Amino acid sequence: MIKIPKRIASLKPYKPGKPISELAREKQLTRIVKLASNENPLGPSPRALEAITTYLKEIHRYVDPLATELVQAIAKRYGIQPQHIVCGHGTDSLLADIVAAFSEPGDELLTSEGTFIGIYVSTHKQGRTLRQVPLKDYAFDLDAIQHAITPQTRLIYLANPNNPTGTMFTAEEFEHFMQQVPDDVLVILDEAYEAYAKDFPGYPVGVDYWYDNLLVTRTLSKVYGLGGLRIGYTVGPKYLIDALKRQKLPFEPNAVAQVAAMAALYDDDFLKKTVTTNHRSLKRMKSVFAELGIKQVDTAANFILLLMPSEEFAAQFFQLCLENGLIVRHVKPFGIPNGIRINSGTDDETSFALEIIERVYTHMIAGSNKKKDSPNETCIV
Ligand SMILES: Cc1ncc(COP(=O)(O)O)c(C=O)c1O
Structure with a gap:
């Protein structure tokens, strides 16, 4: 047995x-x-549907492991250098890779109670310790999280807006938080719902920030309607992105998802x-x-x-x-x-x-x- x-x-x-x-x-x-x-x-995005339909006769080909064209499309769309981007099979997969790449079994991931269930699963599955602080008025309590950091804390997970509460923290709150977090603790900022939130006053667009200990994850599952295809990306400093490229499965994300994402991103x-x-x-x-x-x-x-x-x-x-x-x-x-x-x-x-x-x-x-x-x-x- x-x-x-x-x-x-x-x-x-x-x-x-x-x-x-x-x-x-x-x-x-x-x-x-x-x-x-x-x-x-x-x-789904109609442009993505059209692109996939044309692409289908190519699916006998292996995929470009670096998703070069998609990375370029994301880079152009958001004004980011391509070396700061890595793509994966949706945020779930990106989070699993981040936990695997930047912590060891027994290390602690700190987050809030009442947040995205995927991070609980990724943490437990990989033998890391999940520590949670209570929500404050159903929102992330960034002060409490910062005060809860211990020498065992390697990762902090934030979702903005948060799921399932829908609440968001502001740029001012986020910047203050980042100033307090030790620079050897990696902050994951999950922006699955950024497209819905970005017009709210004070919303901090993660990819516009630059910290050596910040990774921002995005997905095309929500606003672009590609949940079933599994596609997302992480943005951050090159040394972290390089580590994630080593960690990820070589042929992730799949070719159909890459093609769909390239079209959807420009489906204004x-x-x-x-x-x-x-x-x-x-x-x-x-x-x-x-x-x-x-x-x-x-x-x-x-x-x-x-x-x-x-x-x-x-x-x-x-x-x-x-x-x-x-x-x-x-x-x-x-x-x-x-x-x-x-x-x-x-x-x-x-x-x-x-x-x-x-x-x-x-x-x-x-x-x-x-x-x-x-x-x-x-x-x-
Ligand atoms: C905060 C948050 N992150 C990530 C995800 C999942 O994204 P993906 O479909 O890319 O794995 C969800 C989906 O519900 C979510 O609410």
Whole structure:
């Protein structure tokens, strides 16, 4: 028998939701809307789709391991020198490589509670120690993180905006933080939602900064609609990027993803349409949630975190939405047991979602009020 290392055996396997087709059959639903993974409701960038279609007859060829053309396209798009960029299979992969390249087993990665689950997984899987400080008003508490640094801290992970809270810190807060962090501690700044946040006053665009101990990660999964292809990139000082080039799998990212990314990055019409759709959808959602009295956290991303009265309430809310055809995310695994996250949709999806949420929430609140008088009554929507 092979002994499975404790760091692997102790990981909780990914628990997929019920397949959409099965749910539809079981509940006899004619429509299901998924607003649970912060995906782009408009689909993939049309320019990316066109580029992939033309490229497909080339997929027998191995990929350029340095993604030279894509690196140049990113460099041109953001005014960065190509030697400061490395590409990978999405942020998940970039984070795993950063943890592997710049820390040893037992070293500590410091971050916040209630942040992106991918960093927890990368840290645990590689036998590093995860240390978390509490959120402050559902946002990263940069002061507390800085004060929590120990001699064992090798890495700090920040997400701006944060997932699942949607909160952002400002340039002033970030610069102050970076001044306090020892220069042998590497700061990872995850900008998965930068395109949604960059117009918010004071947002610090990570790739415009220059620190010897800062790496910025970006993904094309969100605003460019390429989540299924797995493509992202890291920006930072050359000596760190060179180390990441040694660490990464040689043929990552795959060729189709590279081609799609090159086209998507310059699909300005799609980017604009996506951001406008997001703004319109979230505006409607915020207003209805406020009317219903659902607590919500201010967001700079493409989703909103709703705060339910309890963990049990959130679990039931999730379940009832699901049974009515709306898939949202209960973010207990992220560290917010009473949190429900919902991302923006098309106009039509937003109307559908709001109609279900209104119905479910109103019935649940009425049910929980009634329960005080008659404990056996259940709430069926
Ligand atoms: C903060 C953050 N980083 C990274 C990711 C994942 O990005 P990718 O699809 O490139 O792995 C997500 C996705 O939900 C996220 O919220």
